[in-house]
Amino acid sequence: LDPALPWLLAGWAAGVLLLSTRFLGSWVRVQRLRRRSASPVPSEWHLVLSRLCRELKLSRTVRLLQSAAVEVPTALGWLRPVILLPACALAGLSPIQLEAILAHELAHIRRGDFLVNLLQSLVEVLLFYHPAVWWLSARIRAERELCCDDVAAELCGDPLLLARALTDLEALRVPPAPSPTHLALAANGGSLMHRVRHLLYPALPITTGARATALALLAASLLGAAGA
Numbered sequence: 001l002d003p004a005l006p007w008l009l010a011g012w013a014a015g016v017l018l019l020s021t022r023f024l025g026s027w028v029r030v031q032r033l034r035r036r037s038a039s040p041v042p043s044e045w046h047l048v049l050s051r052l053c054r055e056l057k058l059s060r061t062v063r064l065l066q067s068a069a070v071e072v073p074t075a076l077g078w079l080r081p082v083i084l085l086p087a088c089a090l091a092g093l094s095p096i097q098l099e100a101i102l103a104h105e106l107a108h109i110r111r112g113d114f115l116v117n118l119l120q121s122l123v124e125v126l127l128f129y130h131p132a133v134w135w136l137s138a139r140i141r142a143e144r145e146l147c148c149d150d151v152a153a154e155l156c157g158d159p160l161l162l163a164r165a166l167t168d169l170e171a172l173r174v175p176p177a178p179s180p181t182h183l184a185l186a187a188n189g190g191s192l193m194h195r196v197r198h199l200l201y202p203a204l205p206i207t208t209g210a211r212a213t214a215l216a217l218l219a220a221s222l223l224g225a226a227g228a
Helices: 002-035 043-055 087-092 095-111 113-126 131-156 159-172 192-200 208-227
Strands: 038-040 063-067 074-076 082-085
Touching: 002 074, 002 113, 043 063, 043 095, 074 095, 074 113, 082 087, 082 095, 087 095, 087 159, 095 113, 095 131, 095 159, 113 131, 131 159, 131 192, 159 192
Parallel strands: 063 082
Antiparallel strands: 038 063, 074 082
């Protein structure tokens, strides 16, 4: 491979530059989402958010805003987290359904998923050439959504309620559109059918703690590959 090393290095550098540009663009869009077309939500939802934070033992202050820039509830930030709610969710979901969706987003914040997703995206930039990295990364993102679904279902006490909230939320998005950025943690992340099936008919009684352990092992594999 020695004769090809200069070309391989040039190809890797070009790929890193291209994906780094995409990463920085996503970061800029995330920062803009915090400020663009954001307005306060009705005061009663701040009380609901405070109660959910206490039940989840979440000590950080979480801002709740209505935004015209998102189509699904989205959690952003790590040190100063914020949840953005679209108008369609406030108007189209019942209060108990929206509460279940908020519990899902708060689970992302309590677990520090925004920071983990940020580091995961950096690993994807550096090791973009390895198919196993992309497969593991997709698995981690899918498991992350299932973990938060488990937390929200346990908090609201009814997995069917959360499953209906997810399907109703998807029906409100006309036409369906992808998440605003891969760095944001939107409520429609992952496969909707897989998530609903997991909520209604879990194949194995895997606890949230065991799932989190499996997720940590997958993350360690990615970091080990990055170190190699």
